[in-house]
Each structure stands twice: as C-alpha cells, then as structure tokens.
Amino acid sequence: MPPMSALRIEARDPASRARAGVLHTAHGPVRTPAFVPLATKATVKGLLPAEVAELGFDIVLGNTFHLFLDPGEELIAGFGGLHRFMGWDRPIVTDSGGFQVFSMGHGTVADEVKGRTSGPAHHPERTGRVLAIEEAGVRFRSYLDGSERFMGPETSMAVQAALHSDLALVFDECTPFHVDRDYTARSTERTHRWLRRCLDWHGAHGPRDQLVYGIVQGGVHEDLRVASAEHVAAAAVDGIAIGGSLGADKPQMHEVVGWTTAVLDRVALDRPRHLLGIGDVDDLIRGVELGIDSFDCAMPTRLGRHGVALVPEPERRWRVDLTAGRFKHADEPIFDGCPCPACAAGLSRGYLRYLVHARELTGMRLLTIHNLAFVARLMADLRAAVLAGTLPATAGALRAGAAPGAAAAAPAAA
Amino acid sequence: MPPMSALRIEARDPASRARAGVLHTAHGPVRTPAFVPLATKATVKGLLPAEVAELGFDIVLGNTFHLFLDPGEELIAGFGGLHRFMGWDRPIVTDSGGFQVFSMGHGTVADEVKGRTSGPAHHPERTGRVLAIEEAGVRFRSYLDGSERFMGPETSMAVQAALHSDLALVFDECTPFHVDRDYTARSTERTHRWLRRCLDWHGAHGPRDQLVYGIVQGGVHEDLRVASAEHVAAAAVDGIAIGGSLGADKPQMHEVVGWTTAVLDRVALDRPRHLLGIGDVDDLIRGVELGIDSFDCAMPTRLGRHGVALVPEPERRWRVDLTAGRFKHADEPIFDGCPCPACAAGLSRGYLRYLVHARELTGMRLLTIHNLAFVARLMADLRAAVLAGTLPATAGALRAGAAPGAAAAAPAAA
Numbered sequence: 136m137p138p139m140s141a142l143r144i145e146a147r148d149p150a151s152r153a154r155a156g157v158l159h160t161a162h163g164p165v166r167t168p169a170f171v172p173l174a175t176k177a178t179v180k181g182l183l184p185a186e187v188a189e190l191g192f193d194i195v196l197g198n199t200f201h202l203f204l205d206p207g208e209e210l211i212a213g214f215g216g217l218h219r220f221m222g223w224d225r226p227i228v229t230d231s232g233g234f235q236v237f238s239m240g241h242g243t244v245a246d247e248v249k250g251r252t253s254g255p256a257h258h259p260e261r262t263g264r265v266l267a268i269e270e271a272g273v274r275f276r277s278y279l280d281g282s283e284r285f286m287g288p289e290t291s292m293a294v295q296a297a298l299h300s301d302l303a304l305v306f307d308e309c310t311p312f313h314v315d316r317d318y319t320a321r322s323t324e325r326t327h328r329w330l331r332r333c334l335d336w337h338g339a340h341g342p343r344d345q346l347v348y349g350i351v352q353g354g355v356h357e358d359l360r361v362a363s364a365e366h367v368a369a370a371a372v373d374g375i376a377i378g379g380s381l382g383a384d385k386p387q388m389h390e391v392v393g394w395t396t397a398v399l400d401r402v403a404l405d406r407p408r409h410l411l412g413i414g415d416v417d418d419l420i421r422g423v424e425l426g427i428d429s430f431d432c433a434m435p436t437r438l439g440r441h442g443v444a445l446v447p448e449p450e451r452r453w454r455v456d457l458t459a460g461r462f463k464h465a466d467e468p469i470f471d472g473c474p475c476p477a478c479a480a481g482l483s484r485g486y487l488r489y490l491v492h493a494r495e496l497t498g499m500r501l502l503t504i505h506n507l508a509f510v511a512r513l514m515a516d517l518r519a520a521v522l523a524g525t526l527p528a529t530a531g532a533l534r535a536g537a538a539p540g541a542a543a544a545a546p547a548a549a
Numbered sequence: 550m551p552p553m554s555a556l557r558i559e560a561r562d563p564a565s566r567a568r569a570g571v572l573h574t575a576h577g578p579v580r581t582p583a584f585v586p587l588a589t590k591a592t593v594k595g596l597l598p599a600e601v602a603e604l605g606f607d608i609v610l611g612n613t614f615h616l617f618l619d620p621g622e623e624l625i626a627g628f629g630g631l632h633r634f635m636g637w638d639r640p641i642v643t644d645s646g647g648f649q650v651f652s653m654g655h656g657t658v659a660d661e662v663k664g665r666t667s668g669p670a671h672h673p674e675r676t677g678r679v680l681a682i683e684e685a686g687v688r689f690r691s692y693l694d695g696s697e698r699f700m701g702p703e704t705s706m707a708v709q710a711a712l713h714s715d716l717a718l719v720f721d722e723c724t725p726f727h728v729d730r731d732y733t734a735r736s737t738e739r740t741h742r743w744l745r746r747c748l749d750w751h752g753a754h755g756p757r758d759q760l761v762y763g764i765v766q767g768g769v770h771e772d773l774r775v776a777s778a779e780h781v782a783a784a785a786v787d788g789i790a791i792g793g794s795l796g797a798d799k800p801q802m803h804e805v806v807g808w809t810t811a812v813l814d815r816v817a818l819d820r821p822r823h824l825l826g827i828g829d830v831d832d833l834i835r836g837v838e839l840g841i842d843s844f845d846c847a848m849p850t851r852l853g854r855h856g857v858a859l860v861p862e863p864e865r866r867w868r869v870d871l872t873a874g875r876f877k878h879a880d881e882p883i884f885d886g887c888p889c890p891a892c893a894a895g896l897s898r899g900y901l902r903y904l905v906h907a908r909e910l911t912g913m914r915l916l917t918i919h920n921l922a923f924v925a926r927l928m929a930d931l932r933a934a935v936l937a938g939t940l941p942a943t944a945g946a947l948r949a950g951a952a953p954g955a956a957a958a959a960p961a962a963a
Contacts, residue, residue, distance in 0.1 A: 176904075176907050176909055177903070178904060178909050178911040178912075179911075180909060180910050180911065181595070181910035181911055182911065183894070183914075183915070184894065185890075185894070205903075205906075205907065206877070206903045206906075210877065210878065213878055214878075214880060214897060214899060214900070219895075220897075220900050221896075221900065222894045222895060222896045222900070463624065464628075466627075466628060476597060476599075480598065480599070480636045481633075482635075482636045483628060485624070485628060486591070486628070486634055486635065486636070489619075489620045490590075490591075492619075492620075493590050493619065495590055495592050496594050496910055496913060497592040497593075497594065497595055497596065497597065498592075499910060500597075500910065500914070501597070
C-alpha cells in the first residue's frame with residue numbers, strides 16, 4: 136500500500152459518505168469531487184486547453200485505446216508525452232482501453248452501462264472486432280485499418296506510461312450486463328489477476344510520478360462487488376475506480392456504487408475513488424453523496440454536439456433537445472441567468488437550433504461549452520457544500536431544480 | 550449621389566492608389582483597408598463573435614442566398630435582424646445572392662473567378678439547379694429541399710433589408726469566364742438595369758441606415774469594365790464592389806481590378822470599394838495598392854478547415870498543407886513567432902496534423918483562427934503602412950516573406 140494517499144480530504148459530510156478535498160498529482164492539484172471531461176483523442180472536442188481550464192476543470196481524460204491506434208503512443212512519447220502533445224499542462228487521467236476493447240466484443244455494454252441508446256456512429260470502435268479474449272489479453276481488429284492488434288495488461292500500462300498521464304487505470308474486463316453470475320465471477324477474477332500484472336509492470340517500468348488506480352468489477356452482485364472492492368483496496372493502488380455493469384437502471388446503479396463505497400469507507404477511507412463513465416446530473420449528486428471523488432463521462436460533450444443542452448429541470452432529466460422544431464422562433468437563451476458564453480451573449484435557443492440544424496461547428500461548440508459549464512458549476516456547488524457542511528440542503532436544492540452556480544463559488548485548490 | 554461618403558480617407562500612398570481610412574456604418578467603424586471574414590450561415594465557422602472581434606476584424610459577411618433558404622429572412626427579422634440573431638453587434642455586409650444563384654447555372658464560375666479547384670462538396674448550392682434566367686430574375690431549385698424558388702433584384706434587396714445588414718450589395722449576374730464578349734456585354738447591361746431596380750426598391754423600402762454598394766461587371770474586357778465602373782459610380786450608390794470573372798490568372802485579375810479602380814479614382818475617389826471573393830495573401834497586398842478598401846474571401850477559413858495553414862513563405866503561395874505525412878512527427882509550431890493561440894500555446898504541426906486527420910473540431914478551429922489571425926495582421930500592417938507613408942517598403946517586405954505583425958500595430962479606428 137502506498138505510504139500516503141494522493142488525496143487530502145478537507146471535509147466530510149456527516150449525513151452521507153461525501154467528502155471534499157484535493158487530489159495531488161504530478162501536474163498539480165485536482166479539486167474533488169471533480170468531473171473529468173473527455174479528451175478522447177487528445178482534445179476536448181472543439182475546445183482549446185485554456186478554455187477547458189477556464190471553465191473550472193482541473194483534469195481531463197485521454198483515451199488509451201484510441202490513442203494507441205492513432206497516432207500511437209510512441210509518436211506521442213516523441214513529443215514528450217500527452218500533456219505536451221495536446222498543450223494541456225494540468226493533470227490527465229488515461230483510461231485503460233479495456234472498456235473500448237471489450238465494447239467491440241460485448242457489443243452493447245456501453246449502452247447498458249450508461250443507459251444510452253446511441254448507435255455505432257458514436258462508437259467507431261464497434262466497427263472493429265474482437266478476435267480472441269485470452270488470459271494474456273485481447274486480440275482484435277482495428278476499426279481504422281482492419282489490422283490485427285493486441286492489448287493486454289502490460290500493453291495498456293506501457294501505452295499509458297508512454298502517454299505519461301498523471302493517473303493510469305489498470306486493464307480490466309468491463310463485464311457486460313447480459314452475462315450470468317458465473318461469467319461475472321470468473322471475469323472479475325481475471326480482472327484481479329490482470330491488476331497484479333498491471334502493478335508488476337508499472338512497478339518495474341512505469342513512471343515514478345504516475346498514480347495507478349485499480350478497478351472494482353463484480354457486476355450487480357453484492358458479494359462479488361464487496362470481494363472485488365476488498366481485493367483491489369488490498370493491492371498497492373493509489374486509488375480505486377468502479378467499473379463494469381452497474382445495473383439496469385439508476386436505483387440499481389446507485390445501489391452497486393453504494394455497496395462498493397461502503398467497503399472502501401471501511402478498508403480504504405483515504406484513497407481516492409473514481410466512478411467510470413457516469414455523468415448524468417442526478418448521478419453526479421448521488422455519486423458525491425456515496426463518496427465518489429471523481430467522475431468521467433461523455434454525456435455533457437456528446438449531448439452538446441447533438442444539440443441537447445443541460446437545464447435545471449429535473450422533470451426533463453435536466454435536458455432540452457434544441458433540435459426540436461418548437462424552438463425555431465424561440466428568442467430566449469437556454470436558460471435565464473446561465474453565465475456560459477452562449478447564454479451570457481444572449482444567443483437564443485432559436486439561433487442554436489439553427490446552427491445545430493445547419494451542422495455548424497459553432498453550434499456544437501457553444502452547446503459543449505454550455506454543458507461543461509453547467510457540470511463545472513454543479514461540481515463546484517457540491518464541493519463548496521461539503522466544505523461548508525451544507526450538502527443536504529445544496530443537494531436537495533439542485534435535485535429540486537435550482538440552477539447550479541447559485542451557491543458560493545468553491546474555494547481554489549490549495 | 551449620396552451627399553457624403555461613408556468612407557473617411559485618412560491617408561493615401563503617393564506611390565500607388567492605396568488609401569487607409571474608416572468606413573462609417575450603423576454598427577460602428579470599419580478600419581480600412583479591411584478583410585471581411587465570411588459568416589456565411591450566420592457564424593464564422595467554429596468561432597464565437599467575441600473571438601472574431603478579438604482577432605481584429607470589424608466586419609463580417611453574411612450570405613443572402615443561404616440565409617434566404619434557411620432559416621429564411623423572416624425568421625431572422627423576427628429575432629430583430631441578423632446582428633441580434635448571431636450575437637454580433639459590429640458591422641455586417643451581406644452579399645446579394647447573385648454569385649450563388651448563378652454558380653448553380655454557370656457551374657464553375659466560382660472556381661474560375663477564385664482560381665480554386667474545390668469540388669461540389671464545398672459548394673452545396675451547385676446541387677441545386679437554375680430553371681430560368683429572365684429579366685425579372687432567376688428561378689431555381691433549392692439545394693435543401695428541391696423546392697422552386699425565385700430571386701431577383703427586389704427579392705435580394707428585400708432579404709437584405711429583413712436581415713438588416715449595415716451594407717447591402719445589389720443583385721447582379723456574376724458573369725463567368727467562359728462566355729464570349731457579346732454575352733458579357735449583354736449581361737453587364739442587365740446588371741445595370743438590375744442596379745436601378747435595386748436602388749429603386751431600396752429607396753422605397755430599404756432601411757435608412759443601410760448602405761448600398763453597386764457592382765461593377767464587364768468580364769475581362771477593358772472597355773466593358775470602364776463603362777460599367779462609370780455607370781455604377783454615376784448611380785446613387787454608397788460604395789462600389791468589383792465582381793464577376795476577373796480573369797484566367799492573377800496578372801489578368803490585377804489588370805482588371807486596376808482598370809476599374811483607375812476609373813473610380815477619376816470619378817468616385819472618395820467612395821469605398823470592395824473586391825468580391827478575393828483573399829490570397831499576394832492579392833490582398835496588390836489589391837490594397839490598386840486602391841481596394843475591403844475584401845471578402847472564404848480562403849482563410851476554408852483552407853483552415855481542410856488542414857492548410859498560412860505561413861510567411863511566398864515561394865509556397867503562403868500555404869503549408871499540414872495533412873502531409875511529413876509533418877507526423879513535426880514538433881515545431883506552424884511558424885516561429887506567430888502570436889495566434891495555436892502557435893503561442895506551442896502546439897506542434899504534428900499535433901495539428903493529427904487533429905485534422907482525426908477530423909477533430911479543435912483542429913479545424915485552431916487552423917481557422919491561425920489563418921484569420923494571419924490575415925488580420927497582414928491587413929493591419931498594410932493599413933499602418935499607408936498611414937505612415939511606408940507602404941512600398943511594407944508591401945515589399947511582406948512579398949519577400951516577412952511575417953505580418955512585425956510592423957507597428959495599426960491605430961484603432963476613430
């Protein structure tokens with residue numbers, strides 16, 4: 136076990152497992168709880184690094200699978216690593232590539248896990264194909280050129296070492312929802328063996344200043360989740376991520392996360408926890424209450440590119456689809472009082488509808504910024520509330536439709 | 550003739566026809582000589598209005614043809630006009646739609662005029678079709694939905710009135726290069742009759758605060774150009790635009806523009822002149838020397854979206870194609886000393902190549918900004934040189950490959 140946690144917890148909510156703090160990385164602090172925007176292909180789609188920082192984000196997530204296939208980790212290493220390549224000098228987490236590799240084989244795991252119904256257009260990796268899942272790793276065909284490629288625990292860690300992210304995730308099988316308990320149990324055991332191999336590789340070859348998170352699997356089975364959480368926490372990991380199938384619906388997802396953080400509160404209280412691929416507004420609020428320190432999700436950026444804006448309207452799942460015809464003449468902003476550049480400039484829903492309809496880059500960008508700004512303010516509110524000891528009231532107000540950002544701004548990172 | 554020119558000329562270059570000044574419009578001043586970025590569909594592709602202003606541009610060009618078809622001028626008028634619709638409170642010029650309408654019929658006029666070889670993918674209007682060119686105007690099929698539409702002089706002015714641009718262009722036939730002298734002569738006469746109808750409509754119905762530019766046609770025939778320039782200058786137009794086929798190559802284009810501005814120097818010295826659709830670096834320098842006050846062109850923005858960056862390298866036509874494989878590992882910026890956000894942040898040619906290759910929005914945006922920033926500095930240099938009486942030296946240095954922006958910054962508009 137590492138001698139000291141990278142996470143300094145500054146306050147805990149007495150009414151839940153929530154905590155607020157600062158995660159220390161080689162490229163500086165991450166204020167937690169934090170949302171991590173996706174920089175899948177070495178950029179947050181449409182935004183410049185300075186804009187992402189200005190929105191209030193301390194850390195972004197680079198995609199190991201995509202960067203491995205193109206432009207390749209060696210090319211990026213030649214530029215001095217992912218930070219220098221993409222011009223972002225704050226912390227970066229890289230996922231392990233496991234999720235994407237297994238998505239090709241399991242088909243719809245992504246949608247099941249995230250509750251989405253988006254098609255292959257959004258998941259180019261599905262046009263690739265898994266050739267074999269073996270103890271060594273996974274052989275698959277690249278979706279880019281059809282070439283046969285291999286990724287296993289050592290490959291993933293080597294790629295992440297070359298990218299030189301601040302925070303690496305171990306290679307795991309992202310267990311799908313439709314498999315039985317037996318498959319999930321065997322898969323979780325393999326994930327645990329792969330965890331060992333990842334840590335061995337990293338111990339021998341990994342960058343000294345790169346943190347490593349293990350990943351808890353176990354599907355929707357409480358005993359498997361508990362055992363996996365205990366197993367991962369017992370390893371020399373700097374933090375713990377929660378992955379895999381989290382259930383058929385939100386209540387089950389919250390239950391699965393709750394089982395896991397209950398164990399972690401007991402056996403690894405001080406270590407940082409990351410919830411993989413979750414980012415709906417209500418899930419972020421609940422996740423913070425359940426003791427999650429960081430989240431990543433394509434939701435705010437992907438929705439934005441498709442014309443959907445986040446709004447403080449719980450009864451509409453915090454979403455408004457601006458591509459709808461009824462907004463053609465709508466002269467009001469996305470919502471009154473929103474301080475994002477689109478709303479602050481007085482741009483109307485009607486104009487944004489037109490831009491999205493005309494497939495103008497500006498429309499994708501304005502909605503991406505609006506959505507990320509919304510999530511940034513939400514996370515700042517939740518963090519400030521934990522620090523101030525007022526989380527129940529803040530969470531309640533946000534769940535009732537309060538616009539994020541109404542609360543006092545979060546203090547800067549120490 | 551209007552009682553007073555909207556252009557206040559502040560200085561003239563004694564060695565050429567160049568002038569520097571300020572064009573006064575309902576939405577404020579335009580420092581001239583000026584480049585006008587295209588905001589074809591109510592946005593400079595990928596940029597926010599504040600960014601365009603920050604780059605140093607005082608005015609943008611909205612496309613009458615595209616906005617007429619979608620979302621329609623009445624919808625935009627319902628938002629209070631194009632300025633409010635797109636959130637840009639500085640001057641806007643609208644073209645007349647003639648160029649796009651006739652591009653559908655004449656096929657390749659755009660490429661001939663601009664010396665480009667880009668295909669229909671860049672010119673969606675070509676998938677539409679002209680049904681009839683008549684004295685009343687042009688009937689055509691919309692490229693959007695196949696519906697039959699009509700545009701004539703009155704339509705164009707009515708659309709521009711509804712958009713409420715600061716500066717409207719009259720409806721003209723953009724004469725192609727491949728037609729004979731006779732066709733060009735007859736076409737130019739019709740353009741003159743349409744000029745009269747445009748001015749009549751505008752006098753009766755147009756916004757009082759909207760300036761109107763006539764358009765000089767006449768193809769590559771000196772007598773026709775001279776007659777057209779005299780005809781347009783004799784009308785009550787606030788400014789004069791130069792359109793149509795400007796020749797087969799750059800020397801001929803410069804000659805045609807020169808014939809026209811020689812006439813204008815004689816008969817309409819104080820009125821502003823706009824050169825339609827021209828924006829190559831050498832053409833901007835030569836155009837300023839020939840007495841042009843403003844230019845619009847898709848070049849900097851369109852090239853940027855396709856991975857081509859402007860560089861101070863005359864021997865390469867001021868262009869570098871970053872999609873070339875040789876830049877895969879290139880660690881240097883587009884060019885040393887460039888102050889644009891991409892270069893200033895140290896982003897490499899290799900990273901930009903990767904982004905363009907991966908079709909990432911960020912890549913298109915960074916190169917759009919780089920190219921517009923290059924042109925903005927170029928125009929500021931030329932303006933400052935005219936004001937300082939040093940145009941020959943500045944133009945010579947820029948033609949020899951000096952990076953724009955090395956000269957003193959242009960003074961702010963009065």
